[in-house]
Amino acid sequence: MQINFNNVSADYQVGPIRSPLILQAVDLSIQSKSFTAVVGHTGAGKSSLLKVINGLLLPKQGEVYVGTTTISAASSKKELKEVRQRVGMVFQFPEAQLFAETVEKDICFGPLNFGIPLNEAKKIARQVIQQVGLEEEILHKSPFSLSGGQKRRVAIAGILAMKPNILVLDEPGAGLDPNGKREIMHLIKSWHMERGLTTILVTHDMEDVAEYAEQVVIMDKGQVVAHDVPNKIFANLALLEKYHLSLPDARKLQIRIEKETGVRLPKICLTVDDLANGLMMAGLV
Numbered sequence: 001m002q003i004n005f006n007n008v009s010a011d012y013q014v015g016p017i018r019s020p021l022i023l024q025a026v027d028l029s030i031q032s033k034s035f036t037a038v039v040g041h042t043g044a045g046k047s048s049l050l051k052v053i054n055g056l057l058l059p060k061q062g063e064v065y066v067g068t069t070t071i072s073a074a075s076s077k078k079e080l081k082e083v084r085q086r087v088g089m090v091f092q093f094p095e096a097q098l099f100a101e102t103v104e105k106d107i108c109f110g111p112l113n114f115g116i117p118l119n120e121a122k123k124i125a126r127q128v129i130q131q132v133g134l135e136e137e138i139l140h141k142s143p144f145s146l147s148g149g150q151k152r153r154v155a156i157a158g159i160l161a162m163k164p165n166i167l168v169l170d171e172p173g174a175g176l177d178p179n180g181k182r183e184i185m186h187l188i189k190s191w192h193m194e195r196g197l198t199t200i201l202v203t204h205d206m207e208d209v210a211e212y213a214e215q216v217v218i219m220d221k222g223q224v225v226a227h228d229v230p231n232k233i234f235a236n237l238a239l240l241e242k243y244h245l246s247l248p249d250a251r252k253l254q255i256r257i258e259k260e261t262g263v264r265l266p267k268i269c270l271t272v273d274d275l276a277n278g279l280m281m282a283g284l285v
């Protein structure tokens with residue numbers, strides 16, 4: 001499902017006053033079924049950008065088109081409900097939103113809310129709990145009795161249960177151990193492929209960008225300042241430096257090798273495999 005931002009500005013209500021503009025005249029087009037990473041310094045507006053996509057933050061100016069639904073300052077409750085069903089949003093530390101007395105009830109909450117009958121919702125819960133790599137037995141436990149990684153998976157299962165067309169994820173691996181994080185990222189990639197999702201991932205981890213993203217959006221001070229394929233973004237060192245972004249390890253190593261040998265590798269290397277290949281092509285190994 002395609003997403004288009006047309007001149008979107010947004011701010012927050014802070015007590016009695018409005019904040020300065022947090023999103024400023026954002027124009028952005030995200031292709032259906034693409035995998036996009038959103039990066040940028042802390043406070044750049046990444047989470048706010050995600051919130052606009054599922055109508056949690058309404059534009060003050062401009063509109064966002066999510067498939068055939070328009071989100072604007074004038075959106076109706078019906079339109080927002082429609083968009084929330086299509087856009088599954090996994091917040092940073094989503095486990096903080098678990099609330100029910102059993103995992104099953106927690107996962108069924110979304111589908112029931114959107115009018116799915118109880119039996120069908122329970123069936124979906126059994127499917128999604130497996131898809132996040134957990135045993136069915138866990139459905140009858142209290143979400144609060146689970147480990148951090150299990151809680152994260154349950155929270156994500158609750159989003160998948162809504163069968164979204166678009167999955168937006170805000171640092172889904174934050175705070176997990178490296179294995180847990182890798183597993184969650186693999187799962188996200190496989191749902192993306194199998195379900196034909198449009199996936200948007202906010203991350204500070206350039207290894208994830210290198211490994212999973214087809215498109216990269218850089219945000220700074222509420223604006224989209226770059227939108228391109230990873231190869232182009234990671235070739236542009238001045239751009240990365242300007243926005244205080246780091247490089248994936250393989251690319252860092254590539255630059256060092258090129259400096260020390262004076263040999264230019266024939267392509268931009270973002271992963272270890274790329275680098276091994278590049279070194280062989282250049283005849284350096």
Ligand SMILES: Nc1ncnc2c1ncn2[C@@H]1O[C@H](COP(=O)(O)OP(=O)(O)OP(=O)(O)O)[C@@H](O)[C@H]1O
Nearest residue numbers: 012013014019022041042043044045046047048049
């Ligand atoms: N609920 C809110 N009320 C008021 N201001 C907010 C609110 N949420 C975010 N902001 C402000 O909006 C700006 C952008 O915040 P946002 O959370 O979108 O940044 P971010 O790029 O996701 O940062 P991080 O990488 O730290 O998560 C910041 O200046 C922040 O202080």
Ligand SMILES: [Mg+2]
Nearest residue numbers: 046047048170
């Ligand atoms: Mg954020």
